[in-house]
Amino acid sequence: MNDAPKNVAEPDEATRTWWEATREHRLVVQVCGDCGHAQHPPRTLCTGCGRTDTLGHHDSDGTGVVDACTVVMRAPDADHEAPYVVARVRLPEGVILLSNIVTDDPHAVRIGDPVTVSWQPLDDGRALPVFRPVFTPQEN
């Protein structure tokens, strides 16, 4: 298990909307209103079409799939306690987020596992999105 950090670097004009949504536990994805391209992290231009005046955010449904994962066995700083899972989570919009998979069994997490968003509070009122495994009933 990992303890969440209490502080995260300040947002800027490109990322403020994304972080403000976390205060309401909404996971948003930046989408271009012109070409429909979704991108992460948020930017001040669309990497699909190059426009700078058509970017908005839409609410994602909080689900995702593990695209790649690793169990960190030696923590890099005091905010984290090994072992814990660092993963790339692919959202339905196609964008990939780096995150943690919060679970009691880190070595059981696999590529392709369905996950759902969970929130860890930050000191300034923002929240850090992490993911938890979605347990599906065993088929027999």
Added chain:
Amino acid sequence: MTVAIVGAAECDLGSTGLSILGLQTQAITRALADAGLSLADVDGIATTSVARFSATSLAEHLGIQPAWTDSTFAGGSAYEMFVARAAQAIEAGQCHTVVISYASNQRSAKSRSLGGVYEAHTPEAQFEQPYGPLYPASYYAMAAGQYLHKYGASREDLAEVAVAAREQALLNPRAFRYDAGPLTVDDVLGAKPLSTPLTVADCCLVTDGGGAIVLTSLERARDLPKPPVLVLGYGESTTNASMTAVDDLTVTGAVASGAAAFARAGLTPADVDVAQLYDSFTITVLLSLEALGFCAPGEAGDLVRSRGLPLNTSGGGLSYCHPGQFGVLLLVEAVRQLRGECGDRQVADAEVALAHGTGGILSTHATVLLGVDR
């Protein structure tokens, strides 16, 4: 092409207790001596990681005012990129003799950190650092996980890269692990886990060290003491800064950099007699072998196990030396192989060598093809 490498050398390696500029000076003066040239001949400098103004600081330290410099910071692949830029500058007549160099005292100075360095104003500080990835190890670990998943490759396939590197290091008296004895697959699998599936034995060394190479026109090179090593081709590709930009971690920028280098040289992978591939981690070698076209996707484990391609003959970053950025030492070893200077580890009749640098988190890729003067 019309540019050649005429000098190559290492500085002291291992745990030196020396300064970065002191190690740079060793590498450069030794490479110039190897070339039969002096500092008075040098009018181009390419280097990084000396200071914020790297080439500027190094030039002043050496007491020269170069007509051309490059301090492109691209991690370990910068030195292969520098070969391209230096060749272009020499061919264009902007300068005549270029030194490409790098040195680090990271082992003595204990300056390496597991989590890497995040700059607070970058997107990665907001969107990656909070999750505690090891930088760069966790990214390579995720790439390794995808590779094993996609191809059904085995953990042993990764370990074999480290085993092969150790075999070479036992033939290289300058290797950090020269006296360490052989490494087995079980040793690698049983080493301390770092970021699964990688153990510490899948990761490059943390040592002091560095090197330098000297380039000039082929016309001039033919009058110098050592046989010229020709720059035959080069290519590069820059793909990502973050851990989430690349869609498939098993397909790297080495596909594009390698294709460009082979096309420029008019060669194919089958023409390469010896390859020096940046082995930051064992997975890096498997991905690079496939991307460069030495084998089909998913087959690099078999290629390494067969020892069918002379590879990382110095012992590589895994067992010879890894001073934070290994790119220049790939070039030094490639030059020595083409000159036939490698003693017990010499590849017989090596006429074409490939050096492939990788920087950051599979972020930057640069391929150089070198050949003997025929």
